[in-house]
Amino acid sequence: SFVFAAVWPCAFSVTRYSITEEMERGSVVANLAADLGLDLNSLQDREVKLDIFTNKRYLDFNKKTGELYIVENIDREYLCPAKPTSCFLKLDVVIENPLRIFNIELGITDINDNAPHFRRDKVELDVSESAAPGERFSLPNAVDPDVGINTIKTYKLSASKHFTIEIQTGSDRTQYVDLVLTKSLDREETAAHHLILTAVDGGVPVRSGTAIIVVRVQDTNDNPPRFDNQIYTINMTENTPIGTAVTRLNATDLDEGLNAEIVYSFTLYTSEKTQDVFALNSNTGDITVKGMIDYEDMKMYEMHIEARDKGTHPLLGSCKVVVYVTDVNDNYPEITIQSVKNTVPENIPVGSVVALVETSDRDIGENGKVSISIHHAMPFILKKSSDKPEQYELIVSEALDREKVPEFEIRLIVTDSGTPPLSDNETITVRLLDVNDNAPKFPKSTYTIRVMENNAPGSLLESLSAFDPDLHENQYLVYVIIEKEIANTSVSMLFSINPEDGKLYALKTFDYEIEKEFLFHIEARDSGSPPLSSNVSVHIIIVDQNDNAPVIVSPWRAHGSVVEEKIPRSTDKGSLVAKVIALDTDSVHNSRITYQFLQVTDATLFSLDQYNGEIRTMRMFSYRDPRHQRLVVVAKDNGEPALSATVTIKLSTEETAVKAYSDMTEVPLEYDIFSDLNLYLVIGLGSVSFLLLITILVTIVLKCQKAKPSKAAPPSRNSVISERNSTIADSTLVSNDAYWYSLFLAETRKGKLVVRQPVPKGSRYIVSSIPRGTGLTDTSDSAASTLQ
Structure with missing residues (x-):
């Protein structure tokens, strides 16, 4: 119905109309000209405007028909978003010439043109599986822009054995929905619950909107880890290399997240020795060898292992791993x-x-x-x-x-x-x-030591070293000289030995011309208990030095060094003029003497035999030869360096007829027997005759005690005979008797005389001269007899 109100100038009145949302474009809302009493003809020349208090032009006015019609669909929810009980669209109709303004309100009636809808089409909730039945969870509300009966009437939940909904109405009549847990959740059975929440309005036809509710069941640590087996049996050989995999344990946990994350570990029932041999990976459950598996040490290993989750209150499961060790030959005896x-x-x-x-x-x-x-x-x-x-x-x-x-x-x-x-x-x-079972031993049975005469007292002769294979005190040696007498002298007065090192020393100076050799024994004794010893022979041989110069004993030189001799000028060629005899107390080598002219008046007149010292005429004297001849003869030994002695012979020739030397053996010995020289010799001979006799007797006794010497050669011309070794030499011979004498040949003009005379200390020679001739004369017999 239309409510008409005439708006006159300066008069305020409101004309109200009611429309519904469902009216389409072009639909006539009202006939304003009829309702406001406007003449259509007059409106043709006048301007009519609509003033709508919105940002859209929903209505328009047709001047021809005077109708108010819809030019745009009217949305009540748009115009009145706050969902008031009444919703009006206000506009002013302005007609000019004359100006007239009409206020018009259009009451918009709601229709159920909107379905309920949720702001989120999917709602996710996290609910712990430990939540108790009856626990409530708020759900988001649905919205419906319609009002009144067309708005949301109720909510519905899809079928579920665990959830239901409860609707609460607030003071503003707004409905709130709670999701209520009706049965305990089990995440391991259903991890998520998918529900559909439906909002239903009261319009006709009924409209609804839905939202998906996803309830994610939050895990609680309500499931312990479980192993595939409770007991694992494994066979392994000993000495399995380190790092070898033994087995992989697998424990499962129906929970999730940290509640399902498992950590493996040995329990306290696993011995430390076993844990030293096997390693367990806490994350993967792998068991590997980390030590030496020794059958002889452990024949079986038991590992008690637990699997523990990481929940706030962790749960655990356990198993046992038994490793049987197989023996191999890995142990050395x-x-x-x-x-x-x-x-x-x-x-x-x-x-x-x-x-x-x-x-x-x-x-x-x-x-x-x-x-x-x-x-x-x-x-x-x-x-x-x-x-x-x-x-x-x-x-x-x-x-x-x-x-x-x-x-x-x-x-x-x-x-x-x-x-x-x-x-x-x-x-x-x-x-x-060591045991003292070896006596000391010398490397030699006899030591022969040559000592040069004139040695310095205290000089080292030899180092005698014995060897004892024992040890320590059984090897420590002491050297001593076995005491004995040598020529009425104790051997310890002649020689000394160092008791520690066996060095042998001479305590005196030796003279070859007095002592030629020594024989004694040295003992080496160890320090064992009882001590053992052995000895060695020591033979000391004194070696001669050329320390004695030759001594000229013939011709005799009682008055100075010049010998004067007279010979007839009628002496034949080859006649013996003089004989030079020199003695040397050194040994054979050093005592070998040779003779030479040092000076001679006429070298063509005389000759000198270098070996026997005989001076002979080389020709007969002539009237031109000087009456006086001077001969200087040197006697030189064979030493090094050589020593010598000289003699000067002055020969005077006379015309008196004298018998040749060859006939001297027939001259009676009494002619010059009491000359001055002979007198001295006879006195000397008488003074020593007794001593010589004693010496010869002692010598004979000693000779008889020794081996019989070889038969001496018959005496011959100008020979010298040794009592010791019967060696025949020309003119001179060395003898080794304990007491020494020398026989000097005194030559005179009338003949030869063999005499005895003691020699100064140190001389060791016996000299004999046999007269020339083929047969032995009384003189030669006498000489030989005297020598013997």
């Missing part, structure tokens, strides 16, 4: 030395026990059967002990000698019966203690 004598005396009795050893092998069966042998250990043997089958005695099997083998390295070898066999060895060192 062993030798245990239970007792040993590392030092034994070298005279230890045969059969004595030196060591006690025991064998063992940690393996079993054939791998543990052990045999023992001895390697390069003569003279020791092994004997099985009667007390224990694995025990052996090391026994001395033969006599020991430290000087041959001072130490034994006894190598014992043990071998098992495994495949392949294993073996080991042990070395026992046995050192022999």
